[in-house]
Structures are given as C-alpha cells and as structure tokens.
Amino acid sequence: MTYRLGVDAGGTFTDFILADDQGNIHLFKATSTPEDGTRAIAEGFQQIAEKIGKPMREILADTELCVNGTTVALNALIQHKGVKTGLICTAGHEDSLEIRLGHKEEGYRYDSEYPAARILVDRHLRRPVRERVLADGSVHTPLNEDDVRQACELFQREGVQAVAVSLLWSVANDRHERRAVEIVREMLPEAYVSAGLEVFPQMREYTRTSTTVVNAYLGPVLKAYVDRIDQFYREQGTQVPVRYFQSNGGMASREAMVSRAVNAINSGPASAPMAGSYFCEPLGISNYITVDMGGTSFDITLTHQGKTNVNKDIDFLRYRIGTPMIQVETLGAGGGSIAWIDQMGILNVGPQSAGAQPGPACYQRGGTLPTVTDANMALGYLNPEHLLGGRLEVDASAARQAIARHIAEPLNISVEKAAHGIYNIVNNNMANGIRRVSIERGYDPRDFALVGAGGATGLHLTALAQDIGCRTVLVPKLASGLCAFGQVISDVRYNHMAATPMRLDTSADLAAIEARFLELEAAAFETLRAEGTPAERIRFRRSIDMRYVGQVHECTVDIGTLPVDAANLPLITQGFHDLHQQLFTYNEPESLIEIINIECVAIGQTQPLQPPRLADGGRVTDAVRTRRHMTFHANTPTVLTTVYDGERLGAGDVIEGPAVVEELTTTIVVYPGWTLRLDASGTYVMTQNQN
Incomplete structure (x- = not known):
C-alpha cells in the first residue's frame, strides 16, 4: 500500500491528510506550534501511527508524496519579521518603493492621517547604481560595477542578510542586472540574493522591484523553515523529497520554493479550490465559493465554471506583488476571533484572535476573553464537554462566564443574546467578504454553491448561505482538513513569464511571440523532467496580458494551448474583448490592442486519487x-x-x-x-x- 501525506500548518491547528491507494482518507489535527513547526508535525505523526497501527517510519517509507503548506512567510510579512534587506536599483529609482506610484489603499484615499506603509528596505540600504537600459533594449549608460561593489561593502558592514537587485528595463536587456547579481554573489556569498529578472521578469518597474524586495525579505525566513522541515522528514524516514504548496495553487520543489519565497505567502488557502472541485464534480457543480473558517482567519475563493480567480499585480498586506496568486479574500474572522465592546458601546468581533495560545475561554488554556467559539458553545451548537473526538476537553461554563463578564453584563443583555450577537456579527463580516469576491467581480452568489472548509465553518454555513442567497451548501466530511486534502490532489505548477511589448497592428511579429512561448515551455519542460515528472504528465497553459493602446492596466487573457499566429489572432483578440466586457462592462472592438507580457503555466500532473465511497445509510x-x-x-x-x-x-x-x-x-x-x-x-x- 502506498500513501500520500498532506500537512497544512495553520495559525491555530495543523491539519494532516493521509490518503492511500485503496481510497481510504484519514484526517488528523494537532495544535500548531509556530515557534517550531516540527513539534506539531511530530504530534500529528503520532496520531497517524496510532490510527494506522504501524510505525510512522514504515508509513513514510511507503509514502509517494509529501506536501507541506505553511503560513511562515505570511506570518513573517504580517509581523514584519523578515530579515535585514538591501536593494540595488538604477540610480534615480531608490524611492519607488515609497512613492508606490502615488497609490493609497481603497478606503483610505482621502484619509490624511492614515499611516504610510512600512518600507521593507531602510532608505540608506537602497543603493543606486549608474546604468541605463532603454525600453528597446539598447544600452544608454553602461553598468558602473564600482557602484555595485560599494553597495555590497555597505551591506556587509550593515549586516544585511538578503539583497534584492532590480534594474530599470532589465526585462528588455538583462545583461546589467545579471552582472550586478554576479558581483553580489561573489562579494556576499552568504547573503540571499533575489533578482527581479528571476522573480518577476515582466513589465512594470515598481511591481517588479516590490515583488523582488518582498522575496528577499522573506527568503531566508522560509529557507530556515524548509531546511528544518526537510531534515525532520528525513530523520523520520521519508524517502521522497518534500513538496511545498504555493500561492498559485500548485506544488513546488524545495529549491523552487526557497528561491521564490514570495510564492509561499498564501500557501495554505490556495489549495482549497482544488479540493472544492474534487467534491463538486461528482455533484455536477462547477460554480462554487470555498470558505475556510479556522481558528484565526476566514478565507474565501471563488471558482466559476471550473476556473478559480487568479490575481496578479495586487497589493497584499500593503505590498505590491506581481506574481500570480489564487485570489483569496482573508478576514480576521475565525473561531478564536475575540468579541469586544468599543468606546461607543458597540459590539465588535475580531480581527484580534486568541489563536492557539491561550485560545478561547472554553479551551481551559488560560484564555479569558470571549471568542466566536465561546459564542457557539453558549448557543448550544458545540459539545459542552469535549471536541476533536475527546482529545480536547472544554468547559462550557467558562465560555458563558467570559461572555457574561465582557459582553452581556456591560450591555445589560442575556448571555444567549450576547452570544447570538457575536454569531451574527461574524456572519455579517464573512458575508461581506463573500460579496467582495463575487458581486464586486460581476458574479451573483445565488448562482454558486458554498463549500465549507475549516473546523469552524460548519457552525456558520447555513446561516451564512441564507444571508447571501445561496441555496446549496456542501460540507465534506474532510472539511476541517480540506486544504491539506487539496494539497495531495494538486499538480506541480510553475509560472514562467516574459515581457513582450507589441502592438497588434499590421507590423506585429506574431512569430516572435510564439517563439518566446516555445522557449519558456522548453525551459519549464526541462525543470519538470529534472524533478522526476514523466513527460506524458507535463502540460502547458498560456496567457497574455493585453490592453487597449493608451490604457494603464491590462487584462490577463487565458489562451489555453493556442499557438500565437495569424490564424488564431482573431480568437485571441475576441477573448480579450469578451474579458474586458466582463470586467469593466464595456469593450472597444475598433481600438488597437497591445500585448504587454506573456505567461506559460507548466503543470506536472499528479495521478488521480481513488475516490471514497460511503456505505448506504439505514435508520x-x-x-x-x-x-x-x-x-x-x-x-x-x-x-x-x-x-x-x-x-x-x-x-x-x-x-x-x-x-x-x-x-x-x-x-x-x-x-x-x-x-x-x-x-x-x-x-x-x-x-x-x-x-
């Protein structure tokens, strides 16, 4: 018998899915240990060994796929616990990270008191180098290598651990940037080096620089975590390389994950749509919204006609990231979200969370503040004695006491009414999040099924669906570990990108675009083959960033496997017109279109998992x-x-x-x-x- 193992480390619980080739799927949960993720994994391994009745070393020896999803990069970015980072950029562009294209977040555009985002590279560590490549790729000013060396000397004195290199128009001619990277690696061999031409080789200087900096800032943190996890798995007897889950909805090798740390930011919830598809397809459902309520957060993804929304060039936690990410709307609304009363005497819930430690009051781990879990306990929804099949003892009276002291008594209402108020508020917050990924993107939530993931979601789903108008709700038996399950059925997925600016007029060189696609696909094919993916399981999907000439922003048009040539150009341009109509309610078929970037998604397909089949029920x-x-x-x-x-x-x-x-x-x-x-x-x- 062979196994697949998926581990999803969340803020409160770490979930484990063990699937075998006979169709048996087992779910386990352990309390997360953010200070050392291997401790939670060790606890989960002990549970697995007891359930299967074999030593974990034997199970791991027969495991053909190990996948790990982690919040390490996300937490480091949220808490600003990345490493000291330096930036080498074209002279005159040292402040692009602070200027941010003049952008201010939605909701704060006219708020003069809204604080500026914290810049991940201190001003004196943003070092300019004299060089200039023009948009056509010609060299206007040669690279001054002494500037690069002086920057490295400063970084060495300042104890910089990671260096980002992003030069203007390196996407048109990468010689200067590659040479600068060579110098950095020669002079700072211990430093983590993040190059824009490797991390995000597409148009938009600010986006490329910001993405490169975020990658550098998180790289050493993620590398330390991956090294520790890899060593732990080897010591436990794992025979196959551990895979890591990415924000683009696919797996990656250790090497790919370490070099593209920015792709790990939304690692956990990105696998939910794949799991949702697995359970929706047998029921003939192709439109679904996956909602994952764990202990700390509430994550939402939308899939329309089998295709999940993907974001590029977005602000995430106030930092511009260009690399593709499954569109996940994340709210501070989990089972551990704390209820509190503001200065106006109004009840609020979250975003503060009790997390795993001390946890909700009913967990008896030192928590005294009322949480959503405590409200569910007081409403009678949860077992008043234990959870997790008896492994977690709880105290319903502690939940009621916390609500009474902090909510019911100050508002002069009953505990039940206070608990229901907490329940309603968190539901309303979640409903608003669902509307943002659906109604605000042109979708009617009434046309979708809700798919529940996470341990706390099932407590809220029917009330939530009733609020937003969904008439069908799905809750798999594996709901509380759905993201871990999504990992073991997902494919390896790498995004290969290139800047290819070209107007689609009579002089357009379509053959050059096709040649660039083929070049990207050839490189991706070699990468996947080197990782052990059989050639017959390698697939490619293409997309093109297009816009009307004169527009600021482009649309990403999925062209599948279409060759870019004169015969297919009408199909490609019509796809752009249709997408523009869907996103912005209008299009301009008579206007000239231009291509900005191209992207190839390389997919290493995993073998389908044997589906479970329940026995018929009775009374x-x-x-x-x-x-x-x-x-x-x-x-x-x-x-x-x-x-x-x-x-x-x-x-x-x-x-x-x-x-x-x-x-x-x-x-x-x-x-x-x-x-x-x-x-x-x-x-x-x-x-x-x-x-």
Missing part, C-alpha cells in the same frame, strides 16, 4: 447522539435540537433542520428551514427548503 434515528437546547434567533426561546453522530450516518441519509451533526473534527449546524443529505462521495449536501 437515521440510530445515529442520534443526544439532544441539546440551542438558540437560533436572539428573541426566540431555545429549541431542543437533535445531535447526530456523523460516524454513524451513511450515504443517502436525510436530516431536517434544526439539527447538529458532530464529526470527529468539525460540527455542522443545520439551520431551521434547511435539509441535509449525506452523499456517497462523503459530502454533506444541505439545501434550503422552498417557501
């Missing part, structure tokens, strides 16, 4: 575990509600709400007016009853 009453009083509306009495044991439900079983289903690692609340059915694929399908 639903046999699965009744207990009954508890629950609150579903603030101003109505509690309802004695049936609680079902998910392990005793089978395919085809149907339950009418209100009800609660307790799985080993998650709890599903079926709101009044909703019906739950367990599908043979292992997915709970909930639909709202027609009025």
